[in-house]
Amino acid sequence: MIMLTDKEIIEKLVKLGIKVINDLKKGENPALNIPLRSLSNVYYDENTGLIKLKDSFQERYYFNIGQSKKFMQTILIADRIKWLVEQNKTLSIRQLFYTLKHTIPGFKENTFDTQDESDPIIEDIEVLIDVLRENLNLFASSKGVLAGPITIIDSGDEIDLSKLGSAGYGVPGIVEPDVVKFKDCNAEYILVVEKDAVWARLNEDKYWKKNNCLLLTGKGQPSRAERRILKRMHTELKLPVYIFTDMDPWGYYIYSVYKQGSINLAYFSEKSGVPKAKFLGFKMSDVKNYNMPQDSFIKMGDQDYKRLKELSKYAWFQTKEWQKELKELKKFGNKIEQDALVMKGIEFAAKEYLPTKIENKDWI
Amino acid sequence: MDGNTIAHELAKSQKSISVAEFFEKNRHLLGFDSPIKAILTCVKEAVDNSLDASEEVIFELKRRALKYYKEIQKLKDKNSERAKKLKEKISNLKKEIIHVLPDIEVRISEAQEEFRIVDKSNTRRGTISIRKDGKNIIRIDDKEIKFERQRVSNFKLKDKEFEIFASKNNKGEYEIEYIVNDLKEKFIAKKTTTTRYIVSVQDNGPGIVPEQIPKIFCKLLYGSKFQSLGGGKQSRGQQGIGISAAVLYGQLTTGRPAYVVSKISPRDPAVYYKLLIDTLNNSPEIIEKGFDDDFTLEHGTRIEIELEGTYLSSGEKSIFEFLRLTSIANPYAKITFIDPTGKKTIFQRTTEKPPKEPLKVKAHPHGIEIGTLQRMCKNTDKRSLLSFLTQDFSRIGASKAKEIIKKAKLNPKMKPSELTRAQVEALLKKIQSTNIMKPPTDCLSPIDHDAIIKELKAEFEPEFVTAVTREPEVYRGMPFQIEAAIAYGGNLKDETRLIRFANKVPLMYGRGGCAITKAVSDLDWRRYSLSQSGGRGLPQGKIAILVHICSVWVPFTSESKSAIASYPIILKEIKLALQECARQLNNYLRRRHREQRKKQRINIFVKYSTELVLALSRLTGKNEKEVEKIMKECLTKRYGDDYVNR
CATH class of the missing domain: 1.20.5 (Single alpha-helices involved in coiled-coils or other helix-helix interfaces)
Known part of the structure; x- marks a missing residue:
């Protein structure tokens, strides 16, 4: 994606509206050509190691019962975004939803009922005009947390991330250079953990201090801000990235989102993907190597197997190592949460598991 | 034989019972098995008779008109004086027909007002019956006092032992002072629901010759309608039990005679009878006879029967509903109903087109059963098999008859009564395998689908209605014809109505065992855009389904004539008729849905x-x-x- 000026963004949005009016004038059915954001319209670019968007479109018509409302909603959001950019104001996607939600005059129906309706349309507009949400003055409330030997300038305030106690630095919704700048950093690598609880455990043990690294979590499936800041730290600070998740299909996928990007936001991969990220674990070989107790095993359910099957078909999981890992997991039939490491001792992860794995380059 | 066998002993207690006595013990067969049904059956029998009677006049006038018409056809000069005169006669007859179209008045009134006498402690002490005929009765404790007076708002009664002063207050109750042995007590008499009604049905039919009145109303199985198997004529009643059974029922429950008044022309006086039935001898018992000067019609008949019954003011089994349906099946009839509260409802005629006269027919050979054919062979007066076939059956000509006889390897000259059972069977087999024209339709008088549509529109104002009249078919040698209609939406309630008619008479009972219900339930209505739970039973929605079967001999499942027997061919015809209607409805519903x-x-x-x-x-x-x-x-x-x- 190209970086556009505000003026160019506004022009693109206005053009969208003009086209609709012209279609109406001709008595035609106005349509919006929205690039599809589904598995069928993404491909894995082996050269870059990223998931990218193909060029299939979905036509969204106004004179179509199933699409009419969505069409109206799309134009409503386009109009509101234009206003935001003009005013140079920033809104969260939830706030945007509230500025647009109202009853349609004369009907017992709302323009939007839930945020679930407006969020995907924002993504539609991103691909429609080829501009990232972050440039449209929209952000999502992020949940990620970061700690480590780094100083950040956030909206002009200097923050030392090694002095933020047990909570750490909350990653803001927009982490573009105009908001977040990196100052001093002594870290040697970045460790990303799937879960908040594991992050808190490691933070309490001052893992990042002892191992001189940055410690990040996206609290489960990461939102855009965590992925974006990871990418920036990785490229701008030239730090390797290690990812530590649960041993189950969901954990594997979270790793892949950090690394190659997600299907739904394939157009965002370039801005967020870290193709060189390594998967530390928890993985099948660890079960034996670290002699995990039987009690830590959780039986896989139908949903797990289904997701595992899907995963094994994704192009970006088609490496020998990953196919082996997935096959073994299927055979094993159990999952292990990263939290389970405490069964081996409360500081086991910080003092033994992670350092040895990194030292031995025991990753995928 | 000395007559000492057990059989002889038994024979002493074996005696014939009169028909009347038999029905006295088997009321249910005639539709008098419940108080609700009893009053309805009484109305039904009387109305059937009235409609039939009025139609008699119409048919006679039509026959006359036809005669004149034929005469005109024979004339060489169609503009001659004679022709003009005949034409005028015909047009007068047409006017007269409109004038004599059925005009029936049904009135249900309480035979008496009943009051319950209670004392101060609310203990029941007696009753008062104020009767329409003025023969009032008051009962207090063990005393029963009769007093005659019309219009009773207060009364005084005196005897050696007691005095009664009664006066009506503004609540319609009697306040009573009862003095006995110089002791004065005060009572209140409150009105209770009555169980005695007078059913009165009056028509503008031809009237009945006075001598015939007692027999027609008081002799069971008497009348012109009783027909032998193997042919006949479409009519409402079939056995001639109906009206006399109603008279008998009234008599059994109230002990009161039926009142019949009839007038046959403006010149003749209106003659009335008060009649009872001698149940042992199945013969009328005339209680009173005279002239009724209050009967104002030019001709017609009225019957009044007092009976025990339960009157329903509304609902599927109510008299109101019965009359409403009767008016649908007889669109040329005007029916006035006056209920016990005095409320008057008029079911207007939607057409002045007189009904078609159903002609008498001979049996149609298809579908006739072996027993029937055997009996016909025995009873016929025809001397040869050939003439038996050509003259006792419809639609068999000489060549067809010869063909059948030849195929059955019989002699055309042999006497029908001399056929052996095997020969009759062979004959029947060949009859059935031979192609024979469908029965003539002039023996059947359907309601007509256009008339049904008009009636349903008037009654329910539906958003959609369709009707179909099928071609006649044959079961057991009997021609029959099915009509069906479906009305949708409008004033119809969200509860499916199934309206069943047989020979223009609504069937109010016996729904479960009726071929019509079975045919409706068997159809998969879901295929016609209607909902039906499990694909069986009545469809659901604002819908009325009407089915009419008319036949020379409607196959009822019992003497109470409430349900049609499920002959396969009848079921098939009903289903075909319903499907035709359902397809139309489906088209409408789908069009509506699309719109x-x-x-x-x-x-x-x-x-x-x-x-x-x-x-x-x-x-x-x-x-x-x-x-x-x-x-x-x-x-x-x-x-x-x-x-x-x-």
């Missing part, structure tokens, strides 16, 4: 257009009014009238 969908679609586009217009105008900076105009023009261009007239 609704179309409207819904346009409404969706219109609904979102206000928002869209506003957002577009803000987004592009174009004038809102201008964008609105563009939107409206686009909608008009795309959806035209559907948008403009939405």
Whole structure:
């Protein structure tokens, strides 16, 4: 994606509206050509190691019962975004939803009922005009947390991330250079953990201090801000990235989102993907190597197997190592949460598991 | 034989019982098995008779008109004086027919007002019966005092032992002072619901010759309608039990005679009878006879029967409903109903077209059963098999008859009564395998689908109605014809109505065991855009289904004539008729659904257009009014009238 000026963004949005009016004038059915954001319209670019968007479109018509409302909603959001950019104001996607939600005059129906309706349309507009949400003055409330030997300038305030106690630095919704700048950093690598609880455990043990690294979590499936800041730290600070998740299909996928990007936001991969990220674990070989107790095993359910099957078909999981890992997991039939490491001792992860794995380059 | 066997002993207690006595013990067979049904059956029998009687006049007039018409056809000069005269006669007859179309008045009134006497402690002490005929009775404790007076608002009764003073207060109760042995007590008498009604049915039919009246009303199985198997004529009653059974029922429950008055022409006096039935001898017992000067019609008959019964003011089994349905089946009849409260309802005629006269027919050979054929062979007066076939059956000509006889390897000259059972069987087999024309339709008088549609429209104002009259068919040698109709929406309630008719008479009972119900239930209505749980039973929705079977001999399942027997061919015909109607309904419903969908679609586009217009105008900076105009023009261009007239 190209970086556009505000003026160019506004022009693109206005053009969208003009086209609709012209279609109406001709008595035609106005349509919006929205690039599809589904598995069928993404491909894995082996050269870059990223998931990218193909060029299939979905036509969204106004004179179509199933699409009419969505069409109206799309134009409503386009109009509101234009206003935001003009005013140079920033809104969260939830706030945007509230500025647009109202009853349609004369009907017992709302323009939007839930945020679930407006969020995907924002993504539609991103691909429609080829501009990232972050440039449209929209952000999502992020949940990620970061700690480590780094100083950040956030909206002009200097923050030392090694002095933020047990909570750490909350990653803001927009982490573009105009908001977040990196100052001093002594870290040697970045460790990303799937879960908040594991992050808190490691933070309490001052893992990042002892191992001189940055410690990040996206609290489960990461939102855009965590992925974006990871990418920036990785490229701008030239730090390797290690990812530590649960041993189950969901954990594997979270790793892949950090690394190659997600299907739904394939157009965002370039801005967020870290193709060189390594998967530390928890993985099948660890079960034996670290002699995990039987009690830590959780039986896989139908949903797990289904997701595992899907995963094994994704192009970006088609490496020998990953196919082996997935096959073994299927055979094993159990999952292990990263939290389970405490069964081996409360500081086991910080003092033994992670350092040895990194030292031995025991990753995928 | 010395007559000492057990059989002889038994023979002493074996005696014939009179028909009347038999029915006295088997009321249910005639439809008098419950108080609700009893009053309805009484009305039904009387109304059937009245409609039949009125039709007799119409048919006679039609026959006369036909005679004149034929005479005109024979004349060489169609404009001669004679022809003109005949034409005038015909047009007068036509006017007269309209004048004599059935005009029936049904009145149900309480035979008596009943009051319950209670004392101060609310203990029941007696009753008062104030009767329409003025023969009032008051009972207090163990005393029963009769007193005759019309219009009783207060009365005094005196005897050696007691005095009674009664006066009505403004609540309609009697306040009573009862003095006995110098002791004075005060009572209140409150009105209770009565169980005694007088059913009165009056028609403008031809009237009945006075001598015939007692027999017609008081002799069971008497009348012109009783027919032998193997042919006949379509009529409402079939056995001639009906009205006399109603008289008998009244007599059994109230002990009161039936009142019948009839007048046969403006010149003759109206003659009345008060009649009872001698149940042992099945013969009328005349209680009183005289002239009724209050009978104002030029001709016609009225019967009044007092009976015990329960009157329903509404519902599927009510008299109101019965009359309403009767008026649907007889669109040329005007029926006036006056209920016990005095409320008058008139079911107007929707047509002045007189009904078609059903002609007497001989048996149609198809579907006849072996027993029937055997009996016909035995009873016929024809001397040869050939003439038996050609003359006792319809639709068999000489060549057909010869063909059948030849195939059955019989001698055309042999006497029918001399056929052996095997020969009769062979004959029947060949008859059935031979192609024979369908029975003549002139023996059947359907309601006519156009008339049904008119009636259903008048009664329910449905949004859709369709009806079909099938071609006649044959079961057991009997011609029959099915008509069906479906009405949808409008005033119909959200509860499926099944309206059953047999020979223009509504069937109010026996729904479960009726071929019509079975045929309706067997159809998969879901195929016709209606809901039906499990694909069986009645369809659901604002729908009325009407089925009429008319036949020379309607196959009822019992003497109470409430349900049609399920002959396969009858079931098949009903289903075909229903399917035809259902297809029409389906087309309508689907068209309506499509139109609704179309409207819904346009409404969706219109609904979102206000928002869209506003957002577009803000987004592009174009004038809102201008964008609105563009939107409206686009909608008009795309959806035209559907948008403009939405």
